[in-house]
Amino acid sequence: MQIKEQTQGAVMVLGPEGALTQDDAEQFKGRLTEALAESSGRVVVDLSAVPFVDSRGLEVLVEANEVLIDGGRSLKLCGINETIREVMDLTGLALRFDHYDDTNSALRSFH
Amino acid sequence: MTDSVQSSAGANRRWLGPAEVLIGPIVIALVVAVLVALGVMGWWSVRAERTAVVAARTAHIVSTSQLLADSVHSMLASGDVAAVRRLMAGSGQQNGLLTCRVELPDGSIVADNETSRITVESLPDKWTGGDASGEVVQRLDENELTLIYPIQIPGRGVVTLRVGASTGDTAQVAETTVVVVVAVAGLTLILIVLLYRPARSRVVPYALIREALLSVQRGEVDPEALKVSDALGPEARVWNELVGKQEKRDQDQLLDRALESAASQKSGAGSFGLIGDALWQGIVWGGDDMRVSYANGAAAVLLKSSREAMVNTDAVDLFEDEVVSAIREVTEGNDSRRRTIETDQNNADNAEALRVSIRATGDRQSKTVLVVIEDITQQRMAEQTRRNFVDQVAHELRTPLTNISLNVEVAVDDGEDDPELRGRCLNVINQETQRLTQLVNDMLSVSEIEAGSMSLRHDDIRLDAVFADLQEDFKQLAKEKQVGLMFDLPPKLPVIQGDRDKLVISLHNLLGNAIKYSSVGGEVTVAISVEDGKLSVAFKDKGIGIEKEELEKVFDRFYRANDSRVSQITGTGLGLPIAREIIRRHGGDIIASSALNKGSTFTINLPYKPEAA
Numbered sequence: 207m208q209i210k211e212q213t214q215g216a217v218m219v220l221g222p223e224g225a226l227t228q229d230d231a232e233q234f235k236g237r238l239t240e241a242l243a244e245s246s247g248r249v250v251v252d253l254s255a256v257p258f259v260d261s262r263g264l265e266v267l268v269e270a271n272e273v274l275i276d277g278g279r280s281l282k283l284c285g286i287n288e289t290i291r292e293v294m295d296l297t298g299l300a301l302r303f304d305h306y307d308d309t310n311s312a313l314r315s316f317h
Numbered sequence: 318m319t320d321s322v323q324s325s326a327g328a329n330r331r332w333l334g335p336a337e338v339l340i341g342p343i344v345i346a347l348v349v350a351v352l353v354a355l356g357v358m359g360w361w362s363v364r365a366e367r368t369a370v371v372a373a374r375t376a377h378i379v380s381t382s383q384l385l386a387d388s389v390h391s392m393l394a395s396g397d398v399a400a401v402r403r404l405m406a407g408s409g410q411q412n413g414l415l416t417c418r419v420e421l422p423d424g425s426i427v428a429d430n431e432t433s434r435i436t437v438e439s440l441p442d443k444w445t446g447g448d449a450s451g452e453v454v455q456r457l458d459e460n461e462l463t464l465i466y467p468i469q470i471p472g473r474g475v476v477t478l479r480v481g482a483s484t485g486d487t488a489q490v491a492e493t494t495v496v497v498v499v500a501v502a503g504l505t506l507i508l509i510v511l512l513y514r515p516a517r518s519r520v521v522p523y524a525l526i527r528e529a530l531l532s533v534q535r536g537e538v539d540p541e542a543l544k545v546s547d548a549l550g551p552e553a554r555v556w557n558e559l560v561g562k563q564e565k566r567d568q569d570q571l572l573d574r575a576l577e578s579a580a581s582q583k584s585g586a587g588s589f590g591l592i593g594d595a596l597w598q599g600i601v602w603g604g605d606d607m608r609v610s611y612a613n614g615a616a617a618v619l620l621k622s623s624r625e626a627m628v629n630t631d632a633v634d635l636f637e638d639e640v641v642s643a644i645r646e647v648t649e650g651n652d653s654r655r656r657t658i659e660t661d662q663n664n665a666d667n668a669e670a671l672r673v674s675i676r677a678t679g680d681r682q683s684k685t686v687l688v689v690i691e692d693i694t695q696q697r698m699a700e701q702t703r704r705n706f707v708d709q710v711a712h713e714l715r716t717p718l719t720n721i722s723l724n725v726e727v728a729v730d731d732g733e734d735d736p737e738l739r740g741r742c743l744n745v746i747n748q749e750t751q752r753l754t755q756l757v758n759d760m761l762s763v764s765e766i767e768a769g770s771m772s773l774r775h776d777d778i779r780l781d782a783v784f785a786d787l788q789e790d791f792k793q794l795a796k797e798k799q800v801g802l803m804f805d806l807p808p809k810l811p812v813i814q815g816d817r818d819k820l821v822i823s824l825h826n827l828l829g830n831a832i833k834y835s836s837v838g839g840e841v842t843v844a845i846s847v848e849d850g851k852l853s854v855a856f857k858d859k860g861i862g863i864e865k866e867e868l869e870k871v872f873d874r875f876y877r878a879n880d881s882r883v884s885q886i887t888g889t890g891l892g893l894p895i896a897r898e899i900i901r902r903h904g905g906d907i908i909a910s911s912a913l914n915k916g917s918t919f920t921i922n923l924p925y926k927p928e929a930a
Contacts, residue, residue, distance in 0.1 A: 215698035216669070246669060247618060248695060260539070261571055268571075277618035278597040297568045310766075316695035 209237050210255075214313050218245045221252035226263030235266040247274050250312040254285025259293060271302055280304050284312045335524035336517050344513065351505050359498030363491040371460075371484045378462055379455075381412050382480040386466040389419055389428075389478050393470045398440050402428040415461065416481030422446030427476065440473070447475025460484045522552040529556075540564035599690035602678075605648040607632045607641075610685075619671060619690050632688075637662075640673050640688075647677045647686050659693065670697040702874070709875040713756050713889055717749035724749075752887065759891040762822070763874060766898045773816040773902055780810035780852070783817070784845065787824055791832060800835045805844040813852065813925040819899045826892035827856045827907070827919050833886055834860040834917070852905075852923045859916040868909050872897050893919075 207230040210221035218241045222234050241249050251267070253259075259267070271281040284306040286294075294300035306312035385408055392400045401419055409417040409430025417430040421444055425436045448467040456463040466478040525545040529537075537543065543560050545553045593600050599616030603609045612620075612627040620627070620635055627635065632644050643656045656675045661668060672691040679685035724742040732739030765771040788804055795802040831841045835858045844855045861882050863871060870876050875890035877883050897907045905923035 215702070216694035246621075246692065246694075248692070261567065265571065276594060276614035278593075278595060278599075278613065278615035297571065313695075 207233050209234060210252075211237075211241075212309075214309070215316075216245065217248045217250060217313055217316050219250045219252055219309055219313075221255055223255040225258040225260070226253075226256050226266070227258065227260040228262050231260070231263040231266045234263075235269070238266065238270050242270060242273060247277055247279055248316060250282045250284060250306075250309060252285050252309050252312075253283055253287070253290060254308075256290065257287065259290050264293070264297065264299060267303070268299060275302075282306060282312045282315060284308055334521075335528045336521040339524040339527060340517065340520050344509065348506065348509060351509075352502055355498050355502045355505070359494050362498075363494045366494065367491070374482070374484045375457075375462055378412075378414075378480065378482045378484075379464065381408070381414075382464045382466065382478070385417070385480065386468055386478050389466075389476070390468045390470070393419075393440065393468070393473075393476060396440065398427060402432065402435070404428070405430050406432060412482070414480060414482045416463070416479055418479045420477045420479060422475060422477070442473065444474040447477065449475055457484070522549040522556070525549065526552070526556050529560075540567075597692075599688075601627070601632075601635070601688040601690070603632060603644075603686050603688075605684045605686075607644065607648065609635070616688075616690055619692055636673070636688075640675070643673075643675050644686055644688065647675050648684055669694045705875055709890065710760065714753070716887075717752045717756075720749045721746050756889050756891075759889050759895060762895045763891055766895070771819075771898075771902065773819065775814050776817040778813050778815055778817045778820065780813060780845075781806075783821060783824070784810070784843075787821075787828060787843075790825070791828055794829075795832055795841065798832055798835065798839075799837045800832050801840040802832070803840065803842045805842060807845060807847055809847075810845070811847055811852070811925065811927065813923075815903050815923075815925075816899075820903065823896035823899045823907075823921065824854070826896040827854075827921070830888075830892060831856045831858040831860070831917075831919070833888070834858060834883075836860060850924055850927050852921070852925055854921040854923075855918055856920075857916065857918045862913040862915050862917055863909070863911040864913050865911075868911060871909065872907075 208223040210219075210223060212219040212221070220234075220238060220241055222230070224230060226234060238249070238251070251270075267281060267283070274280055280303055282304045285308060286305060291300065294303075304312075304315065306315065385404065388404055389401055392398075392404065405417045405419065405428040408414060414430060418426055418434070419428040420426055421437070421441075423444070423446065426434055427437055427440060429435055449469065451467055451469065453467075454463075454465040456465075460483055462482055462484050464478075464480045466480075468476050468478055470476055522545065529543045529545065533543065540560050540563065544557045547554050547557060593611070593613035594615075596613060597615055599619040600611070600613045601609055601616050601620075602611040609627050609630050609632065612622075612624050614624065617624045617627060622630075622635070633641050636644070637660050639658055640660065643658055647656065654676075658673045658675070660671050660673060662671065670693045672693045674689040674691075676687050676689075677684060678687050724745045728739050728742035728746075732742055762771070784804060784806060788802070791802060828841070828843065835841055839859050841859075842855075842857045844857065846853045861880065863878055864880075867878050871878065872893050873890075874894050877888065877890050893907075900907050900921055900923060903923055905921060908920045908922065909917065910920075911917035
């Protein structure tokens with residue numbers, strides 16, 4: 207799985223490309239954990255190139271979110287498509303994350 | 318070709334669907350069983366029928382032969398041979414006998430149903446030989462029954478009555494039975510075919526459910542893949558309900574695990590702890606002994622520690638000297654005002670800025686301190702960027718404006734009598750106006766990108782026309798700078814989808830830079846390649862090049878390389894960030910590679926959907 211990375215000021219934007227499932231989810235978890243540590247939690251996950259998230263992918267996002275929640279923050283997601291939104295709504299996880307339409311909106315939330 | 322393969326695969330799926338796989342062997346076994354049963358039944362019927370027919374015919378022939386024997390005895394006893402011959406001929410015809418003959422022991426024929434076979438004219442007076450035992454011999458060969466009666470003629474000797482008859486036409490019996498069996502088999506098969514469709518429709522849900530269960534065994538976990546169409550009937554609906562319930566259970570378990578994980582990570586600080594952990598600002602609370610009594614999760618993250626490690630730790634070990642002094646002043650003095658200190662924490666990985674607010678709480682007897690910590694790194698960076706932006710804009714605007722102002726002054730003061738001077742001044746004013754326009758356009762594009770309001774049109778872009786225009790647009794500039802401009806185009810360029818104007822801006826920015834940073838007599842090559850839905854455009858120059866450390870920074874707004882040669886060349890520092898953002902919005906990216914003093918290559922990689930053939 208390709209993970210596009212951009213540093214915008216003090217914020218790191220991670221953009222996984224492809225379905226966030228099983229092994230790919232594990233790979234993304236590794237990079238996300240590193241990014242959270244490197245940038246003290248200032249991370250935006252851009253899901254605009256992710257068509258589908260399975261239960262493992264959701265777990266990775268939830269686990270990262272739990273780490274951030276401990277620090278009074280939550281994972282900032284942007285570019286979520288309708289399929290992923292439905293999965294999050296169904297599982298009741300949608301409200302646990304911060305959602306933004308695009309990367310710039312997510313970046314502004316750090317100001 | 319592909320279509321036909323797919324359609325034939327589709328046909329296979331239709332004819333050998335899950336229902337066929339499930340009931341196919343049963344139907345085939347049923348058909349075979351019916352055919353075998355009917356075959357055995359037919360064979361048994363033919364056999365029984367034949368036996369019955371043979372038995373009845375044999376009984377008839379035996380009784381007829383007995384009568385004939387009695388008649389022959391009495392007729393020959395009275396010497397009436399002619400009567401015997403009439404009897405043989407008549408009986409043979411009436412009873413359908415094959416043979417009906419009276420013979421002497423020497424084999425001469427006295428009477429026969431075929432008169433031509435008679436070999437003696439009249440009966441001899443006396444003869445010897447023959448079977449005097451009087452036992453009747455009965456023989457059955459194939460379908461022919463032969464009866465031999467020895468008859469004692471008083472005073473003369475023994476004659477033999479030979480009666481041969483067919484036991485009946487059993488072949489016809491078999492033919493009738495076979496026709497009946499075949500008809501019954503045919504009707505049964507038609508019935509099976511007629512019943513197949515309704516049976517199949519009843520079986521389809523079970524077959525699909527069975528297939529779903531087998532796919533679970535193979536490791537399928539996606540609930541959507543296990544569901545079947547509700548339209549297949551109540552069984553399908555119940556199955557889908559079960560799958561849905563299982564899916565819900567899995568999701569609930571996932572949620573429970575997440576909640577458990579969250580709960581296990583939280584300290585047992587009661588509702589205050591929960592509130593503290595919900596804040597994104599770090600909170601540290603301590604007494605006048607400078608030791609920490611409480612720290613929330615955010616404080617632990619921001620101070621790179623853990624809540625457990627922070628509790629009872631001296632503030633000196635947690636904060637910078639400036640903050641420690643402020644905390645000490647608050648705890649020791651009577652000042653209850655809030656003190657705010659902004660600190661920079663520079664470490665090897667990154668630079669972070671924190672805003673620490675210190676305020677006294679509690680009363681004079683038991684003074685406590687509340688420290689609120691905010692992460693202002695991004696704000697700092699944004700402010701710095703904004704400041705740079707304003708400085709750069711002011712600088713970039715001032716230069717052309719100064720030039721315009723000076724040239725207007727010269728043109729007004731001295732140009733009235735010197736048309737050539739006036740022309741030069743107007744030319745400079747024109748160039749600077751164009752530069753200002755370019756600068757304002759670039760700033761507007763950056764502003765659009767920053768605000769997230771940049772929208773893309775979806776035009777059909779004919780790349781051959783775009784590159785032809787690009788070549789034309791830069792021909793003059795390249796000539797003026799004495800730079801060789803080469804276009805390496807493939808024979809055929811695709812039509813792609815995208816925002817034509819914005820993509821042209823990107824191409825202009827990259828080619829403009831390549832020419833701008835080339836030395837006189839240099840060379841710029843634009844190499845385009847198209848491969849598997851990916852367009853690649855490389856702008857290669859042999860100019861001043863960029864240092865490795867600065868390669869990524871050139872995409873930052875207003876960034877100008879730290880090279881004296883660059884500062885001599887006019888530029889806004891906006892061209893590359895705008896070009897990269899436009900290409901990224903189209904799903905691609907720009908990659909830079911360079912070697913100082915040897916030249917740079919900026920490559921656009923852009924995916925596109927190939928046109929349907």
